[in-house]
Amino acid sequence: MSLLTVCACLASSGCASEPWVELHDQRFTVEVANDDAARAQGLMFRHDMAPGHGMLFIHEQEEPQAYWMKNTRIPLDILYFxxxxxxxxxxxxxxxxSLGNACPPYPSEGPARYVLELNAGVARDLGVKPGDELLFGPGLGPDTPTRVTE
Incomplete structure (x- = not known):
């Protein structure tokens, strides 16, 4: 990390506190949705998501998941772990x-506990495949406080 980056991080006082995950050696700053309200809201009504960012959904237990794009304006890659x-x-x-409750579901092919949403095309560019490991940054886990911003 350059001196300029360190100074910018210190000035913003947010570098160390931003939750992150890594997939294929690519780090993504994530918003965490780990309660029912945050998971239901997800990325609804957003017009964009910055490159290198995503949303991590954490469920209480591993089970089949199905996500939908109700009121979601951003094309996404949905990854189930x-x-x-x-x-x-x-x-x-x-x-x-934009079909509201008529939006189709996108199910996992097996039980999942963690769901990572990234901008569409990112997972393809990374070459993700079944069995790939999602690494969590420090303090990120099921008990991480929910941090959904609008």
């Missing part, structure tokens, strides 16, 4: 949906 944070399945290039 099991208890060991291994990729179970991926739904790539999922289109935005």
């Amino acid at each position: 099991d208890d060991e944070r291994r990729l179970v399945s991926a739904q790539l290039g999922v289109p935005a949906c």
Whole structure:
């Protein structure tokens, strides 16, 4: 990290506190959704998501998951991970949906506990495949406070 980056981090006082995950040696700053309200809100009504960012959904237990794009305006890659944070399945290039409750579900192909949403195309560019490991930054886990911003 350069001196300029360190100074910018110190000035913003936010560098160390931003939760992050790594996939294929690529780090993503994530918003965490680990309660029912935050998971239901997800990325609804957002017009964009910055490159290198994503949303990590943490569920209480590993089980089949199905996500939908209700009121989501950003095309996404939806990645499903099991208890060991291994990729179970991926739904790539999922289109935005403005059909409300008529938006289709995008299910996992197996039980999952963690779901990572990234901008559409990122997972393809990384070459993700089943079994890939999702690494968590310090303090990131099931008990991480919910940090959803609008």
